[in-house]
Amino acid sequence: MAFRLCETCASRFGKSGGISRLENEKECHICRGSLANSERLAKEALASSAEFEWSTFSVASSFQQSVFVREEEVADSLAPGMFTSMKNSLNSYFSEKIAAATGKKNAQRFAEASFEFDFISGKASARPAPAYVFGRYLKLSRKHCQSRWHCSGCGGRGCDACGGSGQNYPSVEDEIGKVLLGAFGGRSCTLHASGREDVDVRSLGTGRPFVMEVKSPKKRGVDLAALEREMDDNPNVRVAGLKGVKPHFVDAVCNSHFDKEYSALVSAERKLGTADAKLVDGLSGAFLFQQTPKRVLARRADLERRRKIYRVSAREEGDGKLRLCIFAEAGTYIKEFIHSDQGRTKPSVSELLGCNTVCEELDVVGIRDFFLETIVD
Ligand SMILES: [Zn+2]
Ligand SMILES: [Zn+2]
Structure with a gap:
């Protein structure tokens, strides 16, 4: 047959x-x-x-x-x-x-x-296929969250509580996204970043590494340096070092953990002075034992982690407040290091000074991410 x-x-x-x-x-x-x-x-x-x-x-x-x-x-x-x-x-x-x-x-x-x-x-x-753009962002605002965060009242549709925006806060993702989407003619975009800062924390210095994924781009030959300049006019979010990368760089950035430097303004229930600053300096080299902070317990397992404060130096800032420069191991909860989270972080600035302390302002001023440059290609 x-x-x-x-x-x-x-x-x-x-x-x-x-x-x-x-x-x-x-x-x-x-x-x-x-x-x-x-x-x-x-x-x-x-x-x-x-x-x-x-x-x-x-x-x-x-x-x-x-x-x-x-x-x-x-x-x-x-x-x-x-x-x-x-x-x-x-x-x-x-x-x-x-x-x-x-x-x-x-x-x-x-x-x-x-x-x-x-x-x-x-x-x-x-x-x-999506386009992937690596870069570092500066967050100059204490009112921006990192990723789009739907309003809890309306789930993103827009209501009176969110002023029709559908978001709890404006986001870094949207600020960078609207510029990139316009240039690439994309349909939507997603921010992938190396860690995140709280809404009220700024990210200064050389900025935080990220990869923006632009879906369905109509263009690829985009002048990235021009986009950086365009964002220089944005009062809240800036970007630097934009560069096209391969998709696998998303994982490299998302799974990265870097040691960081911070600047913190600290006040207490009493006026703080030079003697207190000296005491705080003594925490340089200390190992912290941090029980998962109460504010993130809903999302994270309750466990104790050990983190090192490589260096801390404090000075009087006037008004009975201290300015702390802190260099800490990746994953350290800095606000808790200052106020102790009701004893869940030990040692802490609060415990050391024998009074309740508050972290009034916090900025990330340095992320030790230099190795990223070597794998970006
Ligand atoms: Zn046939
Ligand atoms: Zn709403």
Whole structure:
């Protein structure tokens, strides 16, 4: 018995006997004529790829499972292990077509455009892969949160409580996002950052490392230095060192933990002076035992962690307040180090000075992230 195959399917079995070639593709034992759509699908996908900028592409195609079953049946009987599979042969067919039509390169990893050929629905399209931009942000505001934080009253739809914004606070994500979205012509974006600061904490110095993921970008050749300059006018959030990176950099940044320097303004129930500052200096080199702060207990497990205060120096700031410069191990809760969190952090500035203390203002002034530069490529 001979298998009746279309020209395209027959060609994948080389010179094997046992095949009779068909004029009417619809009768093909393997593809039932679906491959006859290949050229139309290639045109469709190329047309949709013209709507955005890209320089490398990947190809994927999907078929009904029964097609593979029938292909295997033919292969087992005629040419076990000696044929080119439908998926491979179609993917190279499309890959060659796209390369010939556009002069661009196939790159299965990190491709900027993904072409999908669906022989089940008979549709094809090209979609832009997200763009990833690394940088460091400065947060100059004590009223911005890091990521979009939906208003608890309305869940993001907008209500009187949030002034219609749908957000509890304006966010770093949106401030950077609107500039990048505009330039890339993207649909939405997500901020991935190395840790986060509280809403009332500023991030100064060289800034906090982040990767912004821009989804569905229409453009890629974006002048990032111009975007940095554009954000220089933003009173709340600035960015520096913008650079396009590969997707895996998101994990590298999100899973990073760095030692940090802080500046804290501390007041107490009594006036603090030089003698107190001297005492505080003595905490340099101390190991803290920090029970998970009460304010984050709802989200984090209650456990004790040990963190080192590498260095702390204090001076009188006037008004009976102290200015503390603190260099601490990654993951130290600084506000708790100051007010003790009702004894859950030991030692603490409060315990040492024998009075209740308050961290009035806190700024991150340095993140020791220099190693990031070495892996950014
Ligand atoms: Zn066929
Ligand atoms: Zn609301």
